[in-house]
Amino acid sequence: MADIAFLRFANAFHDRLKDIGYSLRRxxxxxxxxxxAMLSRAINAKTLSAGNYLxxxxxxxxxPYAYLERPPHRRVTLKSIAEQMVTPSATRETEGAR
Known part of the structure; x- marks a missing residue:
């Protein structure tokens, strides 16, 4: 699942405000x-709603796509499924007793 890198966005947003000479008030x-509050959350790498981020x-x-992080795609194959851990079956104390 993709997510927004809010720390990288915060740094870029802060740098952009400095470049154009804007304080938060301006x-x-x-x-x-x-x-x-929204501007402060952006500068401090807090989570923003999608609408406010855009x-x-x-x-x-x-x-906005420059700060989108996608996890590496993991391909599922029969081999990767076969190598998954499986819980071993265990005998039960009551098994076979009637």
């Missing part, structure tokens, strides 16, 4: 769809 003023990427001119 960014909040220039980007009316944002608020200080909004901030758009406002800052960042590519």
């Amino acid at each position: 960014a909040e003023h220039q980007w009316p769809d944002t608020d200080r 909004l901030l990427c758009e406002m800052a001119g960042l590519d």
Whole structure:
């Protein structure tokens, strides 16, 4: 399952604000769809909703796909299935007793 690398995004977002000369207060003023709490969460690598993440990427001119992390794809084969651990069967104390 893919996830957003919020730490990398936070660093890039912070660098972008510095590049354009925006403080959090100025960014909040220039980007009316944002608020200080949202901007603070972005700078501090906190989880953002998908909508807020995309909004901030758009406002800052960042590519949202640049911070998408995908785990390595693991191909399932008959061999990989055969090599999986299986719980060994065990005899039970009551087995066979009637």
